[in-house]
Amino acid sequence: EPLIGVLALQGDVREHVAALRASGARAQPVRRDTELSEVDGLVIPGGESTTISRLLAMFGLLDPLRERIAAGLPVYGSCAGMILLAAKVLDGREDQHQLGGLDVIVRRNAFGRQVDSFEEDLDVTGVGSVHAVFIRAPWVESASPEVEVLARVSDTPDVPGGERAAGRIVAVRQGSVLATAFHPELTGDTRVHRLFVKMVEENS
Ligand code: GLN
Numbered sequence: 001e002p003l004i005g006v007l008a009l010q011g012d013v014r015e016h017v018a019a020l021r022a023s024g025a026r027a028q029p030v031r032r033d034t035e036l037s038e039v040d041g042l043v044i045p046g047g048e049s050t051t052i053s054r055l056l057a058m059f060g061l062l063d064p065l066r067e068r069i070a071a072g073l074p075v076y077g078s079c080a081g082m083i084l085l086a087a088k089v090l091d092g093r094e095d096q097h098q099l100g101g102l103d104v105i106v107r108r109n110a111f112g113r114q115v116d117s118f119e120e121d122l123d124v125t126g127v128g129s130v131h132a133v134f135i136r137a138p139w140v141e142s143a144s145p146e147v148e149v150l151a152r153v154s155d156t157p158d159v160p161g162g163e164r165a166a167g168r169i170v171a172v173r174q175g176s177v178l179a180t181a182f183h184p185e186l187t188g189d190t191r192v193h194r195l196f197v198k199m200v201e202e203n204s
Contacts, residue, residue: 002025004026007081008029011048069173072203082140085177120134126150132182154167
């Protein structure tokens with residue numbers, strides 16, 4: 001059984017730990033470099049990417065985590081986690097740190113300010129139909145050819161952002177890095193976490 005860490009600096013850590021355990025993995029919160037070195041994979045939860053970025057630097061985790069991701073550690077980022085993994089962020093803060101691993105440009109808070117949250121049923125490649133919960137979510141503005149697009153919002157979205165949001169990319173995979181703009185840990189549906197556990201198992 002692989003041991004999967006959940007980065008526990010800020011955000012909905014407990015929900016991811018529970019979803020991973022329900023998916024047959026061992027899971028533990030990660031706050032220190034020593035804990036990071038023990039895990040076979042890592043989830044970066046939703047929360048506030050600017051805050052998590054600042055705490056990563058404060059806790060001395062920025063470089064160790066960048067190095068492990070570059071060395072092939074399987075990572076799954078949800079929402080703020082997706083933002084942190086992206087090579088570049090639009091509408092981020094200037095001092096926001098990036099972990100890299102995902103050759104995409106993301107737009108923060110992309111679906112607009114007026115309505116922060118929405119839900120949509122999405123077809124996710126390799127998973128099936130998923131009821132996706134978006135909370136002040138980013139979208140992937142552009143992705144390099146190495147990035148596999150796993151899901152897009154529909155072409156006629158009944159979502160904040162309207163026309164601009166049509167068909168936007170909201171789930172991707174690049175090698176051992178998985179990212180979703182939405183929050184599967186909130187729905188009790190563990191299929192996205194199971195996909196990640198499988199990725200970790202295949203890697204170890
Ligand atoms: N808007 C948040 C950010 O910029 C992400 C929201 C979330 O993780 N639910 O980091």
